[in-house]
Amino acid sequence: MARLWRWLREDVWEIRFRRYMALLLAAVVVAAAVWTGLVMTRVDHSCAPGVSHPEGSDDCVGVSATAYDFGRSRFTATVRAIDRENHRLKPGSYVTVALFLPFTASAPATLNDIQHQLQGAYLAQYQANHDTNDQSPAIRLVLANPGADGAHWQTVVDRLDAMAKGPDTLRAVTGIGQSTDSNKKALRALTRLGIPVIGTSITADDLANGQGGKDPYPGLARVSPTNTDEARALASFAQVSGGQALLVYDKPGDPYTRTLQDSFEKLLSGSRIAPQSFTPPADRTLDGTTGNQFRQIASVVCDTPKTVNTILFAGRHTQLRQLVNALGDRGCTDRRLTVLTGDEGSYLTGDTKLEPRALTRNLSVRYTALAHPDAWRKETAATGGGAADAKTLDDLITRSKGEPVGPIGQVALQDGQLIISYDAMRLAVQGLREATPNGRAVPPLAEVVNEWSFVKGSHRVNGASGWICLDGHGNPYDKAVPVVELTPSGGSRFVRIAWPEGKPPAKECLPPA
Template sequence: MADGVGSPLARWLREVWEIRLHRYLALLVTAAVLTGLVFAVRAVTDEDRSCAPGVARPAGGDECVGVATDAYDFGHPQLREAVRAIDRENDRLKTGSYVTVALMLPYTASTPSTLSDIQHEVQGAYLAQWQANHTSNGQAPAIRLVLANPGATSGHWQTMVDQLERMAKGADRLRAVAGVGQSTDNNKKAVAELTRRGIPVVGASITADDLANGQNGKDPFPGLARVSPTNTDEARALASFAKVEAGRALLVYDKPGDPYTRTLQTSFTALLKGSPYEPQPFTPPADRTQEGTTANTFRQITHLVCDTSAETDTILFAGRHTQLRQFVNALGTRGCQNRRLTVLTGDEGSYLSGDKKLDRTALTHHLSVRYTSLAHPDAWVNAPAGLPGGSAGDAKVLTDLLARSAREPVGPIGDIALEDGQLIIGFDALTLAVHGIREATPDGATVPPLADVGLQWPQVKGSLRVSGASGWICLDVHGNPYDKAVPIVELHADGGSRFVRIAWPEGRPPATECLPPS
């Protein structure tokens, strides 16, 4: 007789099937849990670290570094309107009709003074881009501007350089890098690697002598041009203005220093041959934007200043702006209040113009602080017509653009400030980059060969000079500006600063033809 549903065989088969089903279900549940864990681990280990197109956080870091190709402000609202203006201008460009220039600055910096400088330099570079694309009678190529960030201290410069090289070789047609930021060791490495890979660089505010070509007859940065004088030229201009006497001056310097402070120290030392006083060192934090304990050192140095003879009236300061501010504050409480003292320093002094931590009452205690500025809005306002080296008309090109920058089509670009000179020098640096790019573009072509752009710098002189808003830019064969106008500026006790007068590295303006001597 056949087995029925309730037969022993049927019951046995059903039990076997149920056991196997339970096992299969358990295996499926386990597999699902494991799969979920795998995806969860991947979600953690393969975290999306992008910040914006072209910009990402490197492993182990929180900074967004790389090259931003859209309206990304790196988390700083004060940059927002300027980067949006750049993005609007970039969107107007026709595919294939432009080349790219990268503005290299430490966009993830956090100190207010540095961010202020970055904002102003971005604004100046954008205005130069707008002028190149709209007021050049259709000259080719058009200019696309992108923002290249090596990190707050340029610690990620290698990542940025690799990306820029890919852009130079690819559809972006990168043809120059402008800006650079301060003269630091990391920026020196970045410029060295960019130029080694054949990418031209135009420095805006770099002034260190060892971040320049032509030192000891060598050109370690082929394709580098600069719109700012070297520290040596700034010191020579300062000396010609102040008539520094070695017997009445004292040097205070950063030890061990960085490219900016070391070369400024060297330049000042040359002015003080025969001084009866040994230079006084201070050692700041490695990140010179930090306060550290140097304020204590400066308090002690002020005692030594007062111990010098009554004829000592000048202090040459080779240091960064944070330490300069600490030193000025300390001098405000020095013991010899009745002795008149003048502190002379390089272009880092411009940061103090808006530094809220500066004790301006120190400037009412027989103390003057004067510095060489890279540019100043009052430098050419009342310049006599025909004075070589620059003109009010050249400066007016920028001020006219600024007048239109509050609204479209030029702006808005955010709050404007010119006293620190960064907007002006940013404008001139990108203007020089555009000049090189267009001079290297063959007749009938729209894109110059990358290798030819950096070859243009030795010819930027005479009638081929760039008439910048900061003054004439006449380059020597090494890409350095010859006898560039150096505004001397003084901090004001009531706030801000005031233009004193223009000084010249050669002691006088360049000749009308602006041709560097052999």
């Protein structure tokens, strides 16, 4: 009996021991799985050095100083060229410039814009580091992505601020791109931190200094005319009067469309023809149902007096394309119509959703481009720009097809984005170098900001897009505005350069008081 009892106790103990071991092993496995999951979660948050996923987003946001292309293969060649150039620089010999654009955007037109601005910025970086007699400091270029829709601008601004205060020696930000509310917030934050900003394609008046005599963005310089200047240039070109034009505008609009609308309304002061509004999706790169509104607006156009031959359009490119397609099917194709709009018209070059037939039905679409490759090949003005300045960029592009400059991928100039980005970086380089004290390698931020007031006269930038002479608020004075016409083939045709002042600037290029 004792032997049986001892056997039972040993058996029960062994069973319990095995159960305890099984539970312990299970706990270890679960803990390991949880730890692995946490590690994997941490790894998944990182896209590349300096770039990561914000909480709750799969976007890749941050500032990249490597060959990371943000998952966009069209950027790869240029990003690799930038990385090669950055690695060539010696520590202590350079300052950093950030190109601030939504590199993870998805809209094809926006990606084309970004690709071309990326190429233009790099070409100016290479030129500054190799073709300027070893002037210093050298230029290091990094890419700042606030997210596909710019929503994470604060994260990027914080990082850029840290780079300005640390060993990266960030001394300027260029790019910014479209005139959006997110970019407006980012611009305000950057300039309040004392970081100089050079806007490339921003044209909205409320993203410029000098409105009402105020400077809400201290340290901002721009290479593109404001919407008001574009509208003035259009008026001098087309001789638009109130009785001949109908305004079609985005309601409620955004910074770009609202200021373009205001500028057009001033041109049509006293007109008895009521303007027509449309309401697009919040994301203006989407078609939505706006096409239905434009079909009705096309009917209204036909109901206006026959003296109306011009439509002034204050809207983004997706809605412009929808309007053009609707006008192609209007009932009054016997009446000749011209659509005039701002630089968003450049996005329609190559837009596969644009109906080519519309442009063969007594309809033309003309827009104010930021730049155009044919402008200085055909323009005969004695001042305001020149063929030699444009040829400098053309030669650099030719060299970029192979080493050591490139390759940088397929280059396109029709939309003007490469040209204007190249000029913005050249303006940045001039400001950085002029602000660097003798015997110093790095200019103080405040001194760079002060340089914008000297970019005029003999210190102007002879840009590929035209002369850049800045007024006291950092805006280009009487900047050349190419007027361009869409062609049925999907391209564009240079028409003529127009001038905000009605004529080219004087050879001194000194803005008036």
